[in-house]
Amino acid sequence: MTHRFKGYHGTSVNSAKEIIASNYKRSIGDKEWLGNGVYFFIEGISSKPEEQAKKWAIVQAWDNLNHRDKYKQYCVIKSIIEVNEDNLLDLTKEEGVEIINYFLECFENKINKLNKKLDFLDGLLINLARGEGILPIDVVKGNFYIKFAKERIKRINLRTPNCTICTVFEPDTNIVDTNIVFTGDIKDETK
Template sequence: MSIVKGYHGTSLDNAKSIITTNFRPSKEGDEYLGSGVYFFIDGLCCPIEAGKQWAISKHAKNPSLIEASIELENSSVLDLRNNDHVKKFNMLKDAFFDKLKQENIVLLTFPQKRKKWEDKCKIANFIIETSKIDIAIKDEYFPEVGNKVEQEFGIQLKVSNCTIMNVANPNKILNQSLLEWE
């Protein structure tokens, strides 16, 4: 069975709840790869360090890190590091906009009247649901996991610095454990 380790940065209280009751996919509407459970995975940087930095940036008083095993075998994976998958994503994105036109749905065009993340989440969710995707993977840029010099000087180069995974199907998360760190 093909399994990948993923690292989820959160607060200690959230981590204890997750360990007890399992992950609950986010459904806030502001997830850039759709609703699901997000992890840092091996790729452009150390996923453990990225998870720690994320947890510290969001939960400075009580950061925590969860390691999870995620099943890739028998999973439908959209890997946006692969050009063929990017082409598929763009084709399905176009289908999303065609559907909006067919149903006479108009998106607001003024950024102050909507959140750009909500649009990205709706598009990603449409693609995930239409293609029955379990897992989406993407190289991404997060200032929270940038190197210390970038953070110190407030420099955002916007060049991908980590690899993330959205597990849209929580049944693909086989187990999770709390990682201790100083």
């Protein structure tokens, strides 16, 4: 069975143009929430993932070090994601949580030997499972708490997830359509 769903990616207008021209570039690293891949907001906990992608693009524009925006215009891109059920790791369901716990058992010794200082192991476990060929994972989805501008400004920190995100490991394989949904000016949104 093939799953098909809409993913929304928030970024700058310039990055969006590059994505449309040559596809997405993966985020790489063991600190990535759901392992290596391209990240999207999808329907799940929220029925408005496109709004969450917009909020993410706006908050990502802010440069804490220089106290100014890195870009002036944001963009939300919609992509259609297709994945075979056998290649989807769904951490919003009990079966998915059982699989991630199995990965932890499999890699506990290896993680200790790596001596990496990570606050969370999810991304590392998924990357290890892919690398070792334990499970062919093309798409991973999970529920997370993400701090958007309001939460960051007011220093709100919750454990309750507020969004569902997914990562696509091979965008050329699992993304079948991509287009720009809307753009806007950062300053208009942060007044």
